[in-house]
Amino acid sequence: MTRRDFMEDTTVAGVAFVACGLQGGVGGAQAQTRRREVVVNGKRVKTVDVHAHCAVPDAMALMGLKVTGQPNLPPVLAMSQAADRLRAMDEQGIDVEALSINPYWYKADRDVAQKLITMQNEKLAEACAANPDRFVAFATVALQFPDMAAEQLEQGVKKYGLRGAAIGGSVNGEELSDPKYHPFWAKAEQLDVLVFIHPQASGIAADAPGRFKGNGLLDNVIGNPLETTIALSHLIFEGTLDKFPGLKICAAHGGGYLPSYAGRSDQGCLTFPNRCTGQLKKKPTEYIRQLYYDNIIFTPEGMRHLVAETGPGQVVMGTDFPCPWTKTSVDLVLATPGLTDADRVAILGGTAAKLLGIKT
Numbered sequence: 001m002t003r004r005d006f007m008e009d010t011t012v013a014g015v016a017f018v019a020c021g022l023q024g025g026v027g028g029a030q031a032q033t034r035r036r037e038v039v040v041n042g043k044r045v046k047t048v049d050v051h052a053h054c055a056v057p058d059a060m061a062l063m064g065l066k067v068t069g070q071p072n073l074p075p076v077l078a079m080s081q082a083a084d085r086l087r088a089m090d091e092q093g094i095d096v097e098a099l100s101i102n103p104y105w106y107k108a109d110r111d112v113a114q115k116l117i118t119m120q121n122e123k124l125a126e127a128c129a130a131n132p133d134r135f136v137a138f139a140t141v142a143l144q145f146p147d148m149a150a151e152q153l154e155q156g157v158k159k160y161g162l163r164g165a166a167i168g169g170s171v172n173g174e175e176l177s178d179p180k181y182h183p184f185w186a187k188a189e190q191l192d193v194l195v196f197i198h199p200q201a202s203g204i205a206a207d208a209p210g211r212f213k214g215n216g217l218l219d220n221v222i223g224n225p226l227e228t229t230i231a232l233s234h235l236i237f238e239g240t241l242d243k244f245p246g247l248k249i250c251a252a253h254g255g256g257y258l259p260s261y262a263g264r265s266d267q268g269c270l271t272f273p274n275r276c277t278g279q280l281k282k283k284p285t286e287y288i289r290q291l292y293y294d295n296i297i298f299t300p301e302g303m304r305h306l307v308a309e310t311g312p313g314q315v316v317m318g319t320d321f322p323c324p325w326t327k328t329s330v331d332l333v334l335a336t337p338g339l340t341d342a343d344r345v346a347i348l349g350g351t352a353a354k355l356l357g358i359k360t
């Protein structure tokens with residue numbers, strides 16, 4: 001899809017919407033749902049959503065995949081539907097989305113991976129350029145080839161203006177803490193950009209499929225946060241965060257179960273020191289307080305606890321759009337007990353804006 005196609009698609013979607021809006025007697029592309037403006041203590045806050053999915057169909061086609069009908073992919077919207085997306089953002093009070101694409105290319109060979117990532121990052125940059133006030137994006141990287149992933153991240157940031165990288169919680173069954181991925185972590189640290197970690201459907205839920213069968217989509221409900229919990233725990237306990245202390249990592253879904261049961265992470269090596277061979281520079285819970293987390297955790301009490309365990313400066317907003325998990329991420333921040341106005345401003349967008357280089 002060329003830039004021109006993208007713009008034309010956007011226009012078409014906009015026209016379709018205006019046809020509905022005409023019922024109200026208001027013409028023009030602005031006849032949209034009124035944009036919700038989030039205000040804290042009388043001050044307008046620029047809100048930022050760090051967890052927003054999209055897809056680049058042309059890149060998926062390189063692996064024979066389509067946006068719809070892929071059981072392992074969320075029902076992502078192509079960026080060509082930008083008008084629909086902006087309308088949803090306006091309704092929810094989201095000013096800026098940091099777009100990401102869940103990795104589906106970790107089994108691609110080197111040539112396909114190279115081509116696919118270049119195309120994808122170009123399209124992400126185009127999508128951002130078409131609505132520069134509303135979208136930034138994370139680069140996609142072929143983490144199965146760590147040296148290439150480091151180059152792709154650098155190119156994504158320097159050439160395409162992308163704001164970091166989005167990666168899976170595991171790579172073909174391997175942990176992100178595996179030393180083979182050090183070149184990628186070194187580059188992310190050197191570039192001082194945010195790395196967003198999102199669980200892979202092909203991760204833990206696929207490793208133990210029998211345990212997630214039955215009622216309740218447990219592969220997603222439990223499997224996804226468990227995948228993130230495992231990924232972050234290895235980054236802590238294998239010393240990756242010691243080796244690259246400047247890393248900025250944001251974990252999806254509130255960091256899974258890690259912050260909710262943080263005390264056990266400290267207690268393990270105290271209770272069973274013979275099982276702990278590596279010496280960490282800090283207590284495990286201190287690393288938990290240096291990572292970042294989105295707020296896809298649904299309840300004010302869950303939010304209160306996440307903030308208590310990690311610090312108000314470590315939580316940012318996420319919606320999981322277009323997966324319909326929540327439409328009330330803003331309200332959740334406003335409803336969380338015990339936050340100061342400054343905390344709320346930081347969580348709604350201030351912290352993410354700093355991490356992603358968004359002007360406030």
Ligand SMILES: [Zn+2]
Nearest residue numbers: 051053198320
């Ligand atoms: Zn997601």
